[in-house]
Each structure stands twice: as C-alpha cells, then as structure tokens.
Amino acid sequence: MGIVLNQSFKNTIITYIGFGIGAINTLYLYPVFLGATYYALTNYITSAANVIMPLFAIGMQNTLVKFYSQYKTEEEREQFLSFTALFPILMCIPLGLIGIFFYDDITDFVSKENPVVREFMLLIPFIGICMAYFEIFYAWARVHMHSVFGNFIKEVGLRLLSTLALIGLYFKWISLVEFVYVTAAIYFLAFLVTMFYAFYIKKPNFQITIPENVKSVMEYTFYIILSGSVANLLLDGDKLMLNQYMKIENIAYYSVATYIALVISVPSRAMHQIVYPITAKLMHENKHDELNQLYKKTSINLQIVGGFVMLCIFVNINQLYELVPKEYSGGISVVFMIGLSKYFDLILGNNNAIIFNTKYYRMVLYLGLMLVVLTVILNMIFIPIFGIFGSAFATLLSITLYSLAKLLFVVKKLHLYPFTKQTIYSMLLTFALFLVFYFWEFPFFQLISIALKSVLVTILYLYLNYKFKISPDINGVINSIFKKIGIKI
Structure with a gap:
C-alpha cells in the first residue's frame, strides 16, 4: 500500500472516530453538562476565532503546501519554511494594534444582545492565533508526507480533550467559567504539540529571508486569505449573526x-x-x-x-x-x-x-x-x-x-x-422512503427505534437502488460484495 493511500485510509478512519466523539459531545455532554448558555458561549468563541483565523494565518498553510516542492535546494526550502512561519507574526502585530485601538467598540457591538460575551472577548483572537499556527505547522508536517498525526490532533485530540474537560465539569473539578478558559488552553496545547511534532520531522533553521518568487507567493496567499475567509464565514458566520439578534x-x-x-x-x-x-x-x-x-x-x-x-x-x-x-x-x-x-x-x-x-x-x-x-x-x-x-x-x-x-x-x-x-x-x-418511514414510529426506547428504523431503511434503500439500477458503480460494488460472501443475486 503506497504512502498516499495508506495515510488517506488512516485519515479517513481518524475522521470518523473524531466525528463519533464529536457527536457524543454535541448531542449529549455539551447540552446536559454545560447547559445552553455556556455551550452557546463556547461555540460562539470558537466560531468567531475560526472566522478570523485566516487573517492570522494569512493563507500560509496552503501556500506552504503549494510552493514547498517547487524549491530545488535544501537551503531554499529552509528559507521558505522560515518565511511561512515568521511572516504571519508580522501580520499579527498590525491586527493586534487595530484590535486594541477598537477594543471597546468591537466589544460593545458583539455583546450588545448578550453581555456574557464581554468577559471572554480576548479569548477569540487568542484561539484564532492558535488555530492559525496549528494549521501552519500541520502543513509543515504534511509537505514532509506526515499527515496522520496532525489529523489525529485536529479530528480526535481536540474533541477528546473537550470530553475530558466536560467530565471534569460534571465532577465539579472546574467551574463553567473555567471550562471556557480550558477550551482556549486545549487549542493552545494542540498548537504546541503540532509545532514540536513538525520540528521533530524537520528541524527548523529559521532565517529572516524573502523568497525569490515572493510576488507569486503573495498573490496566491491573497486569494487563499479571501477563499479561507469565505469558507469559514459560510461555516460559522450564521452563529455570529445569531449572537447579534x-x-x-x-x-x-x-x-x-x-x-x-x-x-x-x-x-x-x-x-x-x-x-x-x-x-x-x-x-x-x-x-x-x-x-x-x-x-x-x-x-x-x-x-x-x-x-x-x-x-x-x-x-x-x-x-x-x-x-x-x-x-x-x-x-x-x-x-x-x-x-x-x-x-x-x-x-x-x-x-x-x-x-x-x-x-x-x-x-x-x-x-x-x-x-x-x-x-x-x-x-x-x-x-x-x-x-x-x-x-x-x-x-x-x-x-x-x-x-x-x-x-x-x-x-x-x-x-x-x-x-x-x-x-x-x-x-x-x-x-x-421518507414519507413511508418519517411518520412510522416504533414504541421502543429511542436508540432501539433509531437502530430498527435505520436497518429497515438501509435494506429498502439499497434494494430499490439496486433494482432500478440507479448507479452502475454502486451496483458493481454490491455485486462484488455478494460474490465474495458466496451469495448469488
């Protein structure tokens, strides 16, 4: 199995495991242990941080992946790695000054409907910077063909640590307010672990230099900042809008x-x-x-x-x-x-x-x-x-x-x-099938009803799709599976 196929398979498994942990957190632990107000507050802070993250990263995570392999010598690669890691710091300085200058105006605007947000405003840029540098150092590892560990931290690690924090909240080891700060600390820890892992893969030799193809790099970076901002706004912008109304x-x-x-x-x-x-x-x-x-x-x-x-x-x-x-x-x-x-x-x-x-x-x-x-x-x-x-x-x-x-x-x-x-x-x-099953409810415990209805839907859905030959590719997969287990259709 090649390295790309091998890591793609591992990443797919990790993503589904992470999604399962996230489902437990989202559907049960957050609503029950955290309560609606602080669940919403935590979600708002991380969503707002995710929206501003592309401004702190300035697209360097994608720029690193695109241009790294184009450099021919090891010296050029080290110079480019340095540039992608250090240049965002220079951009964070003016953004930080703008934030400080307009802090009261921004805070008043976002907390006018929900004053509880005011106390935690500084966590938004803090988490945003942690997210940005996590992505940069994750890209650092990926260009050296090590994508599994960073993906594990992103998909499983963050959610698993949140689960542990929720358990700590349940046993009253931490308070609701402390949980919000612990969430910020989790993102900081993820950034640090990923950074040291990236440095373990490729020992840094930081140099304050500008790549020769800086014009191409910055042009691409500009489009990535815009596209990343668009993608994150579409993902989390609605939560920010809800906070205002x-x-x-x-x-x-x-x-x-x-x-x-x-x-x-x-x-x-x-x-x-x-x-x-x-x-x-x-x-x-x-x-x-x-x-x-x-x-x-x-x-x-x-x-x-x-x-x-x-x-x-x-x-x-x-x-x-x-x-x-x-x-x-x-x-x-x-x-x-x-x-x-x-x-x-x-x-x-x-x-x-x-x-x-x-x-x-x-x-x-x-x-x-x-x-x-x-x-x-x-x-x-x-x-x-x-x-x-x-x-x-x-x-x-x-x-x-x-x-x-x-x-x-x-x-x-x-x-x-x-x-x-x-x-x-x-x-x-x-x-x-929706009309058939939506109004048909089983008189059992919810999880049993969900499992039973899902099994019936699966059988009927697969059978009808196979019978009417909706997709030859999927029919081929079904045929091969039945052939392996010795069933003739």
Whole structure:
C-alpha cells in the first residue's frame, strides 16, 4: 500500500472516530453538562476565532503546501519554511494594534444582545492565533508526507480533550467559567504539540529571508486569505449573526442541529480526495467526454450515498431529539433546512474540482464572496422574523443559489452536464422512503427505534437502488460484495 493511500485510509478512519466523539459531545455532554448558555458561549468563541483565523494565518498553510516542492535546494526550502512561519507574526502585530485601538467598540457591538460575551472577548483572537499556527505547522508536517498525526490532533485530540474537560465539569473539578478558559488552553496545547511534532520531522533553521518568487507567493496567499475567509464565514458566520439578534442560548440549539445536518456532507470527503486528481488529469489531457462521464458518475454516486445519510437522519430526527434536553427541539426544522442545503451541494458531484482546474478558478472565489454578502443580508432579514429557523432558511437559500450559479457556469462555459434521468429517480425514491418511514414510529426506547428504523431503511434503500439500477458503480460494488460472501443475486 503506497504512502498516499495508506495515510488517506488512516485519515479517513481518524475522521470518523473524531466525528463519533464529536457527536457524543454535541448531542449529549455539551447540552446536559454545560447547559445552553455556556455551550452557546463556547461555540460562539470558537466560531468567531475560526472566522478570523485566516487573517492570522494569512493563507500560509496552503501556500506552504503549494510552493514547498517547487524549491530545488535544501537551503531554499529552509528559507521558505522560515518565511511561512515568521511572516504571519508580522501580520499579527498590525491586527493586534487595530484590535486594541477598537477594543471597546468591537466589544460593545458583539455583546450588545448578550453581555456574557464581554468577559471572554480576548479569548477569540487568542484561539484564532492558535488555530492559525496549528494549521501552519500541520502543513509543515504534511509537505514532509506526515499527515496522520496532525489529523489525529485536529479530528480526535481536540474533541477528546473537550470530553475530558466536560467530565471534569460534571465532577465539579472546574467551574463553567473555567471550562471556557480550558477550551482556549486545549487549542493552545494542540498548537504546541503540532509545532514540536513538525520540528521533530524537520528541524527548523529559521532565517529572516524573502523568497525569490515572493510576488507569486503573495498573490496566491491573497486569494487563499479571501477563499479561507469565505469558507469559514459560510461555516460559522450564521452563529455570529445569531449572537447579534437573539439570546445566546439559541446558538446552542442551532449548533446541535447544524452538527447533525453536517453528517450528510461527510461521505463526499473520501470521494473528493480520489476524484480531484482524476479530474485534473482528464482536464489536462483535454478528454471532454470522459470528464463529462465522470461528472455524471460523481453526481449520482454522491447523491445516492448522501441521500441515504440524509434519509436516515430525517426519518429518525424526532427520536434523536428525544435524547437531548427538550429546549433543543426547536432545532428540528434547522436540521431539515441545513440538511437539504448539503444535499443540493452533494448532487453537483466534482463541480468544484472542475472549476478549480480551469483558468476560471478565481470564479469560485468571486461567487463565494457574493454568497457571503447574500448570506449576511438574508440573515439580517430572516433572523429577526423567524429566529434560528430564519438563519437556516437563509443558509438553504444562499447555498442553493450558489450551487445553481456554479452549475450554470460549468454548463455554459465548459458544456459539462451532471444530471441524468437517474437523478430524478433517486430523488423520487428518497422522497418516497421518507414519507413511508418519517411518520412510522416504533414504541421502543429511542436508540432501539433509531437502530430498527435505520436497518429497515438501509435494506429498502439499497434494494430499490439496486433494482432500478440507479448507479452502475454502486451496483458493481454490491455485486462484488455478494460474490465474495458466496451469495448469488
């Protein structure tokens, strides 16, 4: 097994383990042990830190990965490593001065609806810097082909330490206020551990030098700062907006709902890791027909896999919410809204990979900036009227419009089409099974009901997809599995 395949497999396993720990924290430990107010506060602080993180990192984590291999000598590489590690410090200084100068104005603005935020304002830039340098030193390890440890820290370590902190809170070893500071300390520890691991892989020899290709580096960095800011705003910006219009507890309700809905997008990660290089190769070789076929295959395959995950979530959502405190039940509608937005994004297949490998790659950034503006405006309109449902609806509407814009761009500019008649069949099948199982509730304990209903959904979903030959690729996988276990279909 090659190093890339080996580490990709390990990273996939780590991601799912981390997601499982995160699910336990999000669905049970945070709501029960921390309570809505401090759960929301902790979530707001980390979300705000994540939004400003690209400004502190100034895109160096991506710049390091892109340009490191282009340097031919060891001396040039060491100079570039030094530049990527030290240059963000210079950028943090003016940002820090701006923050100090406008501290009172910023604090008054973000805490006008929720005064509890005021006490912890300084933790936001602190965690943001820790996140930024974690990403930089994680990239330092990745360019030396060591990605597993950093991924473990990011996906499992942070969540596992949060679990331990929550247990400490339960046994009253720490208070609610101390838990917030412990959360900041966890991010600081993750940064330190990753930094020393990166230095262990490649001993630093810091030099204050500027790379010869600094113009290309800084131009790329500028686009990465913008694209990273756009991505993080889309991920966490709605929580920041909720803080401006509603009591902070609503962020907790919203966070639980969005975490559940985000499961729908998890299956796309593994496929995109495989499809991105294939897409680039086909575009480089100008194989339009093969690329068009790949576009259709990724679309229908992701639609089936993502549709299955969405279906299991939607039909079990009422039982799932019976496991969390009753005040969180208002988030059920949010799960549907955010879930549908992720589903619409899934069915575009390798759309992003296609755009990123053309001369029009900047178009994704421009569309993303437009999406951020649209999302902010829609949140300002709908949150005061509909609360957390309004924020979810704003996300659904803006991401759907964004997805349509990307789809039309690829269709018009590149004459590539992702949809076939199987797309309609898959949607109808998913919707029909939703109608059958959503209103059918078993009179058992919630976990047993969820397990039983999920098993029935899985059997029917797989059978009907196989029977109607929605995806030849998935049918082929099913055939090979049955063949190995000696079952003839």
